[in-house]
Amino acid sequence: MEKYCHACGMPLEKKEDFAGNNEQSDFCVHCADENGNVHTCEEIFEGGVQFFMGAAGADRALAERVTRKNMKKLPYWQGNENAVLQGDEATDVEFAEAMGKTVKNFFLVMKSFKLVVFAPITHADAVREAMGQAGAGKIGNYTHCSFSSRGTGRFLPGEGANPTIGEVGKPEEVEEERIEVLCDEESIDAVISAMKAAHPYEEVAYDVYLLGAR
Numbered sequence: 001m002e003k004y005c006h007a008c009g010m011p012l013e014k015k016e017d018f019a020g021n022n023e024q025s026d027f028c029v030h031c032a033d034e035n036g037n038v039h040t041c042e043e044i045f046e047g048g049v050q051f052f053m054g055a056a057g058a059d060r061a062l063a064e065r066v067t068r069k070n071m072k073k074l075p076y077w078q079g080n081e082n083a084v085l086q087g088d089e090a091t092d093v094e095f096a097e098a099m100g101k102t103v104k105n106f107f108l109v110m111k112s113f114k115l116v117v118f119a120p121i122t123h124a125d126a127v128r129e130a131m132g133q134a135g136a137g138k139i140g141n142y143t144h145c146s147f148s149s150r151g152t153g154r155f156l157p158g159e160g161a162n163p164t165i166g167e168v169g170k171p172e173e174v175e176e177e178r179i180e181v182l183c184d185e186e187s188i189d190a191v192i193s194a195m196k197a198a199h200p201y202e203e204v205a206y207d208v209y210l211l212g213a214r
């Protein structure tokens with residue numbers, strides 16, 4: 001997976017992008033000193049505000065709201081109660097506009113995905129719960145958000161298959177649920193692993209869609 005700074009979201013592409021030229025670091029050269037010590041929340045917030053005022057042409061109030069929204073999505077600031085992170089955040093539209101005006105792919109963490117998985121109804125709750133616990137389905141102050149619909153799954157187990165339901169060489173029909181959840185870049189790998197662990201099938205049918213910025 002591409003790396004990005006855990007404190008500001010900047011992509012870490014070349015050695016010089018990393019704090020202290022250390023490619024093991026989770027932070028960019030702007031957010032941490034050469035020893036890897038991360039700057040204060042206030043310093044990084046101010047850096048973000050200046051960046052958006054310059055790169056996106058935002059006024060100070062909008063730049064603060066965009067910076068706040070960005071930082072609060074990043075892993076390093078989870079649970080941080082610093083005063084600069086409290087207050088209004090940019091709307092999704094404002095945020096996407098500000099991002100669109102900055103360097104392409106600047107905020108990799110903003111990539112979001114729709115994960116769709118098909119599970120037999122007997123295991124649908126377990127699969128939903130596992131994905132929610134792994135971080136799927138976060139929308140604002142809500143977690144474990146999902147949508148499910150029912151239908152018929154069909155498959156024909158071939159030679160060498162070890163089907164949970166049905167038998168080799170016999171066409172099978174199973175009542176299944178199509179479960180849809182949102183995932184961010186941070187959680188998508190863990191969500192897929194958790195989903196597969198909770199799913200009873202030998203071969204799990206699922207799709208991952210990359211979503212647009214708006």
Ligand SMILES: [Zn+2]
Nearest residue numbers: 005008028031
């Ligand atoms: Zn950074």
